[in-house]
Amino acid sequence: MTPLLSVENLSIGFGAAEPAVRGVSFEVMPGETLALVGESGSGKTISCRAILRILPKAAQIRTGRVILNGEDGTTILSDLSERQMRRIRGNRISMIFQEPMRSLSPLHKIGNQVSEVLWLHRGASERQARRTVMEQFERVGFPDPERAYNSYPFELSGGMRQRAMIAMAMVAKPDLLIADEPTTALDVTTQAQVLGLIKDLQRETGMALILVTHDLGVVANMAEKVVVMHKGRVMESGTAAAILRAPAHPYTQQLFDAAPAIPDEQIVGLPPSQEDLILEMKAVSKTYTMRSGRGWKGEKLIYACRGVDFKLPRGRTLAIVGESGSGKTTAARIALGAEPPDPGGEVLFRTRAGADPLTVHKMDRTQRTAFQRQAQMVFQDPFSSLSPRMRIQDAMTEPLEIHQIGTRAEQRERASEMLSRVGLNPDMLKRYPHAFSGGQRQRLSIARAMMLDPSMIVCDEPTSALDVSVQDQILYLLEELQETLKLSYLFISHDLAVVARIADEVAVMRQGLVVEQAPPETLFHNPQHPYTKALIAAQPEPDIDRPINLKLVALGAGSPDTWAEAFRFTDSVIPSLVELEPGHKVRCHV
């Protein structure tokens, strides 16, 4: 059987430098799914873009051939002129990208952008194209294709935009779809649904798929064949079953070890003791009023947090899990005093065991300064949370300067001490942030948070911008710091597998409400709430025998008024949080 597409001995370089991709070859059979797996910088994205020659300006293809065997014979894509290439793009081979938020033009209607493919390649009139596009919209799961056709991208959610992108890629019935991290920017339940959709469409049309991803869980759910890349070379390739069951190459093995997974053991988790609480949030709510564009329409209330009660014992980790818009970040900001809660809510902080609690939002100046020394934050994006114009040394000593601690020499001493504490070389103090990788920068952020010797750190998705192997190292560092320094973490994440590893207690949030709260072992093995079940089911696992259960996902991922009756809530009717067993609370009607 002839492969649909073969890439032979591909090498790509930037400028005069050493090639970034070296001697890469792979084949895709008709109707088959090939996964290109690797971490950032492995060359996986640039290799797949070289197929359609959508490359950055500086990149040049040095050697190699790309051959497409379609119904109408063999075409050597790498020999085509730019003009001939245009007839392939979007027609025979189409592509979808990582960021659905930015991959569609904000100023054109979705229908226009999708129909354009047909205008270009089929010479279709606006009316003909419209009919085909509406059919396609229905197939990718738009409840109201007519409305979707006339919507602008900013009116749709991330998942819906990615569906629109898929519709755009599929509308000309290509032989091959290249998907570059199509679900990385999506929430886990949305990811599961979008992956399911791609698979269904593939089954219907017999189209082949090249899936570029860093997530072995996604690979296990989607691919028949796998190519593992590292530093521009192919490390290992073969069938998904063979590679996922018994990785031969040490690098593949390493990727597996680093991939966090929800643990299997059936243990009953014990709720952490409630005695020495460092942070206590009582009935914290936060409501934002959003002004509607027209003056006479009145205001709209957004419930970011509703009646949140959290207790964080000293030296422990409380994780808040939820998708974007669930209110997890708002809760953390209130805990840090960055925002006041609605009246009636209260946040208490105890500097030592047995000390009188401080009310975070009613502190005077000196108390506030003292509190800020005790409570620090590590942010999600290590690239934008360090000023590019400040040397590491200045960024690190700045907190000490603000709080007027120590002499200049002592401050520097502490900075280099902290740097070695997080596993970096103190020689690096004189450098600027751009000289560091993502993982190193996140270590720097942690080191900076540690400068004031805090007792509590709020970690806002500290690993979600990092590669799996780096994520593993950062989690290890956080665990180690907690053990030696008795730190308390308020850990915010959308990734259950990360949370499973680090948390002592997990709270699952949805639309500003805690829907289930329990120690991780209990939560993962005896989840009660449909939304928790959906989150767990949607987590792609690097195990080919345990595919995502889309039915479970569908039961809990929808809006709260589609949940089973016992759990359903609306803006006005909200069931209360019920303790089913010690330490395991679920929001349901009894």
Added chain:
Amino acid sequence: MAILRYSFYRFGTMLLTLLVVSVLVFVIINLPPGDYLSNQINELKASGQSAGVAKAEFLRKEYALDRALWEQYMIWMGFMPGPHGFSGMIQGNFGWSFEFDRPVSDIVGDSLWLTVLVNMAAVVFVYATALPLGVIAAAKARTWADYTSAFVGYLGLATPNFLLALILYYYGRKYLDIPIGGLMDPAFEGQPMSWAKIQSVLVHLIVPTIVIGTAGASAMMQRLRANMLDELGKPYVETAIAKGMSPSRMLAKYPLRVAFNPFVADIGNLLPSMVSGSVLVSVVMGLQTIGPTLLTALKTQDMFLSGFVLMFVALLTLIGTMISDILLVMLDPRIRYEGRDA
């Protein structure tokens, strides 16, 4: 229609703004001590010409300059009856120019629409040159096309306008037989509109348009290039290429559309800067626009004349911003649907 409603709303706010501007203008022209007539009276008294003094005193009464400032404003605007009943700006009586001893409307006359014409031509010139050049410079970034257009652009920015005017007049005359100075052949001045007059105006318009528009065009070109370069790196451009679009069609449909917004918003700002910026050019080139009139009026404290000219420029600006706001709403759905339930 939402846009129609918005246009009405925008028109209402424009009128309101104009009212506030009128107060400001009136305050500003009254800021210097005294007025044209009291200065004149002092001068006449000092030189002992008592005959003139009586006439000036009469004029002071006639134009209510002896009343309280707020009353003067109300009379000037036509909100309050003056010595001759309601007779102010809103009734179409723009006042008396003491310096020229003629009604303001007589003096400004033709120069009003000539100002609008010259500036409109310059705005069209700015957009017509900056758009294609900026897009080409961005699409061919860091090639000879980019460098050449950047060089020409900087040259345009750096050359003083009046110098450019002289150069263009010289060579225009020498090779193309373009007339020098003015906005029409002197024979047509004050004549009713005719085909020959329009032709004459159009030929005279060529050099002023280029001179007034060049600096604006170069600045806009550079900004458009920078904006386009930002947009070209965005993922939706990649999406368009992956669809199989040709580069020129892709550029025009996607990144240009997004990069263009600030330039629509610029229409309102271009007008006043051109009117005030072109005063010197108008003097040098002998253009019968309102700029030189404003200059004289301000220098001699000819309050009704300068007040009227300032109000006229403000009106142009406000109309410009109104047009650009309405265009923006039509062009950018994100503004149009702000607050619409998703």
